[in-house]
Amino acid sequence: MADYHTHDDDEPLTGEDRDAAIPADVLEAVRTLIRWAGDDPTREGLIDTPGRVARAYKEYFKGYSENPLHHLTRTFDEVGGYDEIVLLRDIRFQSHCEHHMAPIIGKVHIAYLPTTRVVGISKLARVAMGYAKRLQVQERLTAEIADAIQEGLHPRGVAVVVEATHACMSARGVLTSGVTMTTSRMMGVFREDDRSRKEVLALMKIGSN
């Protein structure tokens, strides 16, 4: 049989060995969907596709195997009196909508106003990824990220803005490409104080691009 593993050079095992760990009904489910799409899952080009799809699902949805809050357990208390906004902008993410299992692709901006605890800045991105790598709706993704930062860091305020395009809109249905959906969750001072909210939105450059 032809070498059909050329896309998976990063993994040393052959397709059959790797697929042995995947339940047969998972592989069969992908074959069923290939048939449903109108193709033949036994033709050469598709023969290893169920295994690839099954492994890809474990990557798309690896957020289920973690608690994103754990990324916020190691905090730094010595912030040297820093009491201004901490902002991480343009965190790229990919998620999947829970209605069509189609990709949601976009970016997250996360800001918080620390009290005494700050966290390594990469941890904010890890929190976002932990929730993005699940079946989602954008509104809940936004809220879950904000709630986790509130719970983990107890800051004076949290602002999370998510801008994303939904493949279920651009690749099917109304076929509108280039439409971006924006969702936000403001907590603490960013919710209560107009000036603080305007300041954080300006730092995120929301509405300016």
Ligand SMILES: [Zn+2]
């Ligand atoms: Zn959808």
